[in-house]
Amino acid sequence: PQFFYFGIPFATQVFTQDFFDVIDALPAGANVLIFFEASVEYFEMEGGFGGTAVMNHLYSKDVNFVVTSFSPNGALVFPKFFDQPNWMLPKWGETGYGDDYVYLGMIPGGQSPQALQALAEQGLDLFPVDNWGTDIKTMPIYQQGLNHITRFDLIITAAQGQNVMNFLVIPFNMPWVAAGSPMIRFYPHILKGFISNIRSIGEYDG
Numbered sequence: 001p002q003f004f005y006f007g008i009p010f011a012t013q014v015f016t017q018d019f020f021d022v023i024d025a026l027p028a029g030a031n032v033l034i035f036f037e038a039s040v041e042y043f044e045m046e047g048g049f050g051g052t053a054v055m056n057h058l059y060s061k062d063v064n065f066v067v068t069s070f071s072p073n074g075a076l077v078f079p080k081f082f083d084q085p086n087w088m089l090p091k092w093g094e095t096g097y098g099d100d101y102v103y104l105g106m107i108p109g110g111q112s113p114q115a116l117q118a119l120a121e122q123g124l125d126l127f128p129v130d131n132w133g134t135d136i137k138t139m140p141i142y143q144q145g146l147n148h149i150t151r152f153d154l155i156i157t158a159a160q161g162q163n164v165m166n167f168l169v170i171p172f173n174m175p176w177v178a179a180g181s182p183m184i185r186f187y188p189h190i191l192k193g194f195i196s197n198i199r200s201i202g203e204y205d206g
Contacts, residue, residue, distance in 0.1 A: 012203040015184070019177045019193030022154065023057050030153040031146055032058060032065035036074045037159040050179060050195055051158065052084045059089050059100065064141055066124065068104040070115065075106035075131065092132050098139035105131030111163035120149040120168055149174065157183065165190060
């Protein structure tokens with residue numbers, strides 16, 4: 001049999017292209033902070049595909065990225081990425097995890113001003129261990145000196161992002177891209193790129 005690839009039958013939306021371009025412009029060695037709050041429902045319906053595409057894109061750029069969550073949803077759902085068939089990153093326990101990326105688990109207190117301020121001022125020093133109990137200080141990524149929010153080159157939010165915008169993005173003038181419909185109202189004056197639904201996920205991955 002013969003198979004023919006037709007591609008996406010519609011134009012890529014500008015905010016999807018902007019999201020892709022921001023990631024694609026990151027230099028090797030850049031540091032990215034990801035807040036992952038997606039629910040199980042969102043992950044199973046569309047978020048898993050989009051998140052996998054974005055993080056594989058990050059990994060292909062040879063950047064370092066740190067993932068954390070403020071909600072139990074994020075802490076429950078993020079490990080599910082490791083079971084995605086097109087997940088190309090090293091998994092927890094494999095050689096490579098802790099070198100280029102780490103999942104820190106959940107920060108208690110939700111996206112409260114106090115929790116965000118602590119993260120801004122301490123960075124990785126806020127976390128003694130990762131989500132699976134491994135000492136952060138034993139990981140090569142810790143040696144990047146990510147002990148303040150300004151040591152990161154980009155913030156990505158998945159699902160929730162308004163408090164991150166109010167207490168991290170605006171005060172520290174941080175570049176920011178987001179996934180999640182409510183955030184589009186801040187594009188393009190604060191938000192530098194945006195993906196929201198299955199169409200924009202298909203555009204990104206296509």
